[in-house]
Each structure stands twice: as structure tokens, then as C-alpha cells.
Amino acid sequence: MAEVTTNLSIGQVAERTGLSVHALRFYEHEGLFVNPVRRGPGGRRVYSQDDVDWLTVCIILRASGMPLPALRRYADLVRQGAGNEEERLTLMREHQAHVTAQIGRLAECLDLIRFKVGVYEDLLNPDSAGDHQCHAPIPSAAAQPTEIRIGDARVSGS
Amino acid sequence: MAEVTTNLSIGQVAERTGLSVHALRFYEHEGLFVNPVRRGPGGRRVYSQDDVDWLTVCIILRASGMPLPALRRYADLVRQGAGNEEERLTLMREHQAHVTAQIGRLAECLDLIRFKVGVYEDLLNPDSAGDHQCHAPIPSAAAQPTEIRIGDARVSGS
DNA sequence: CTAGGATCTAGAGTCGGCTCTAGGTCAAGC
């Protein structure tokens, strides 16, 4: 069995994860890795494919708005090994709820945005009768202090 | 007809929009209002229902991730009055695209999260055969790096 | 031998979007 232990430099990992080398060092410093990053000659970081796989998960969790402390908590649990699956499940379920809620909120916002787009389209092209339905809180814009949370998930690229 | 011009204090507006008084002053300072906020005796801010309606729109746009500069741009256009509807439409369409993309990204993330939740559920309740399908690009990434042993793999510089 | 490039550490800086503080004005109630 040829131990194909991939040995990647920080630059290579940056390249294939999309994270910067700075971010990789930062993540390590923040304790987000499951296993300590190995070091090669000269104290240089050496990453395995498992590290890259873990980072891929991290990136997805981050992209969906999980804050670093929660990610660190999750990494801690995985690092501790079997036995804490319930806690991991709880953590994941909570995050799932967050993401689901966020998607719902965005969908609501999208409703207003679509409505606005429709209004301007009609205005610029009055021929086509506009029949936009908007099952959202736009007519009653003055209604309730809808609890919309500003500033939640920030996702790559932007 | 009785002039029903609602005159609201900053505190009242804060209360019914959910924004803080600090945020309201900040938004004004940032030029996010369509019309200049009136002032009452003692230089106190006086808001109309229109202001509140506009803020409601702002809140929704912010909640969907529109950055302040874009919001300011939109306010500028509205302030300038009729004639720039195309630009407003463009702005709104761009934002619509952003939000749609963001929802898509979050949905993808949710796929991994659901998968993870499923894995842990099965692990804790092995009776029910779990058949989770994950129609996302994550099968390999979701592999559990539980207890990864890092041998004394030496990194030969080669 | 020397230059270039990737890496290292520790720590400072950046950015967006508020949030808070300090010091002051003003109107109402006791």
C-alpha cells in the first residue's frame, strides 16, 4: 500500500482552496484545523489532502455564515474524536436553522426587489401590461417592524 | 382636509423601524435619505411617514446585502427625480442578481450541512437506514477526518 | 556566490457598518 500522503506547501494549498496563505496561517492560529499542521524542514508548513478536505468543509461553513468561534468549536469536537456526536449534531442543526432562516429572509427581500424591478420595467416599457404579484410586505411597507436582521452572512466574492 | 403630515421624532422612528437612533443619524450623515430630514425646534429631527417608508425599503435592501454606497447611489437617483429610471432599473437588477446568486450559494452550502446532519443522525440512531442523497459537489469533502493519524511522514525536499 | 522566491513569525492595519462617548441644549414635571 503505497502511502500516498500528499505533502503540500502552503502556497499549493492556497492555490487549490482559494484561501490566501495569510488566511491559512490565520486559520491555524485560530485553531480551526483538526490536526496540527505538520512542519517540514525549515519549519515550513506541510499539508495533507485531509487538511485540504477539512478546509473545503470550513470554506462551505464559512460561506454559509458560520462564525469562526463556532467553526473552532466544531474543529475541537472533531479533534476530540468519537463520543461527542450529539454535540456535533446540535451544532450542525443550529447552523442549518440559521442558513435556512437566512435563505428565507433573502427570498422575502427578493420579493421586494423583483417588485421594484417590475415597476421600473413597466415604467420604461409601458406597452406590456404589468401584472406583478408580490406576496410580500411591500404594499404595507409601513406595517410592522419586521424583524429583518441586517448583516448576517457574508460570502466570498461579494 | 386635515394635514396628516406625520411628525415623528428620531426615537419614534427608531422604535418603528428597528433601527437605532445612532443608525438613523448615521444613515442621514451617509446621504441615504431621499429628502433632507426636516428639523423642528431646537434643531431636532422630524421625520415623515414617507421617511419611514423609505427606511423600510432601505432596511430590506440592506438585509439582502446591498452595501451602503449602492444604497446611497439609489437614494441619489430617486432624489434626482424622474428621468433616470433606467439606471435605477440597472441597479435593482444587479442587486437582484446578487441576491439570487447568494441564495443559490447558501442552498448549496445547505446541502452539505444537511448531509452532515444526516450522517450524525444515523450515527446516533443506527436503526433507521439512512439514505441521504447529496446532489452537490461534496461527496469527498464530507468524508469524516475523524482521527487522522499523521505518521512521521517526512517531507523530502526532493 | 548571489539573487529570487517562497516561506517563517509577530504584530499592525483595513474595511464595513454601525455603536458609543463626551459635552451640550431644551422642555416638562416636581
Add this chain to the structure above:
DNA sequence: GCTTGACCTAGAGCCGACTCTAGATCCTAG
């Protein structure tokens, strides 16, 4: 008259998540 509370301005501070800098080390190529 005095206190309280809402409001004012200008500007400082905060938070999260990086990003960048400085100065050093090390490897490889020419």
C-alpha cells in the same frame, strides 16, 4: 430651581475576518 430624559454634534471605538508589513530564514538556479 432642579432633575430627568430625549435630543444634538463631532468624533472615537468596536467587531469580525482577514490582509499586509517587516525582517529573517531557507532553497534553488544561474
